[in-house]
Amino acid sequence: MGASSAEIERQIAETRQRLDANLKLLERRAVSGARKAARVAAMVGIGLASAAAVSFAIYRLTRHRSHAAPVKDPVPASIRHLPTRATKALRNLPAKVKVVVAGSDDSRSPSPWRTIAERVATTVAVSTAGALASRIVKRRGPAPK
Numbered sequence: 001m002g003a004s005s006a007e008i009e010r011q012i013a014e015t016r017q018r019l020d021a022n023l024k025l026l027e028r029r030a031v032s033g034a035r036k037a038a039r040v041a042a043m044v045g046i047g048l049a050s051a052a053a054v055s056f057a058i059y060r061l062t063r064h065r066s067h068a069a070p071v072k073d074p075v076p077a078s079i080r081h082l083p084t085r086a087t088k089a090l091r092n093l094p095a096k097v098k099v100v101v102a103g104s105d106d107s108r109s110p111s112p113w114r115t116i117a118e119r120v121a122t123t124v125a126v127s128t129a130g131a132l133a134s135r136i137v138k139r140r141g142p143a144p145k
Helices: 002-062 082-090 112-140
Strands: none
Touching: none
């Protein structure tokens, strides 16, 4: 009985050694396979990014835009179509004509205070229009292409 149990223990030890060797071999193969998969994934990612960059560059170089397009892009469409809407709104209004006859009283130059007031009013009006336009542009963002 002692010899057979020693034989069984020796067979179990040999089997364990074989299983350990097989397990180590499988672990090495798994690590190697994971490295290969990571390399392939990295190459595919780099290839896709390169293809996208080249495609975008070709698109930008081959599209033909008018010379006015860079100027129109930052201006919102609502402001661009404002003259058309204003023309349509004013089309049906009757024209007003004011006739001024210059007499001896009107021949003199305007007073200095009036000139200053006109310049201040013009400055305020232009500043207000610029501030309103910049707010409209900031709110709406760039126009879609």
